[in-house]
Amino acid sequence: MNSKTIATTPTALPLTAGQWTLDPYHSAVGFTIRHLGISKVRGEFGRFEAGLTVGGTLDTCSVTATVALDSIDTGNADRDAHVSGPDMLDVANRPAMAFRSTRIEGQGSDWIMEGDLTIGEVTRSVTFDVEFGGVEDSVVDGRRHAGFEAKGEIRRSDFDLGFGLPVLSDSVKIQLDMQFVEPQ
Template identity: 85%
Template sequence: MTSKTTTTIPTALPLAAGHWTLDPFHSAVGFTIRHLGISKVRGQFMRFEADLIVGDTLDSCAVTATVALDSVDTGNADRDAHLSAPDMLDVANRPAMVFRSTRIEGDGSDWIMEGDLTIGEVTRSVTFDVEFGGVEDSIVDGRRHAGFEAKGEIRRSDFGLGFAPAILGDAVKIQLDMQFVEPE
């Protein structure tokens, strides 16, 4: 006799339906890139916005985020200025990085979020592994907060950002730590 295993994809997130707003004081957008192939440089973007729309099913849930590229912070002002320059990120012509989810699936604490990431004129599909941290009432504002950690990777060359390939790696690892506040 053969046993058959079935997998059920949940139809909704374990969150109240509505527009969850970002808690920017407890959120971060970070990245890691290889330098000379021998070490890693870590940085973050200091200005960003994100929205989480929770619907009745996963198909009606959506995440959007916008990151100001000129807010890059690697802990070195000279390096940050060079990253913003025309031969690097070219923030005058590429002021923002925008993400829009296209699919969310998972269960419990482990989720996958797919979406379109746009930098300048180029849009590519990306996938994030998402860990749902849970929901807790905040003693500060008395509202429910939900926490998420998302990790993914993009290739600079896919977005026309192939500058300095002998110095900087092509792969950029992205880490998002996001906290959202339940709708009132």
């Protein structure tokens, strides 16, 4: 962290208050699911938006995100078409996945973020373990950037996405690598 970083205390946060914007060129939304219980299939979603609102305390901080489900990329176009189709994600009827945080807590580099995840008409509470990577000045744009890695797990059946069990596991691990740019 650079010298401009604010120390984390119960009343001070390590980020400047305001609306931080996503740096999409240094961010990724990935997932892992087991196939036949013996191997993992990894993928990413190529189109997503996210926002980080920092207030004076953790209670006034929030994270929002929207992921375009038709932007799935598992490295296999035929598989992506099948997963996007009506018997799996059904992107025609479920075009997006949305997240809104409800609670953030922690200090230093280790944080927990809870929130509501919505896929289609179903909303469930999820928890992410968040690692705060720090804040650094970018030599490219001269602005401060903050980095985060978040990991969580959902059950497909909780979102009415149980097709293919047990060929595909019910559990899907989610990994988010996010970089946000400080407000001006």
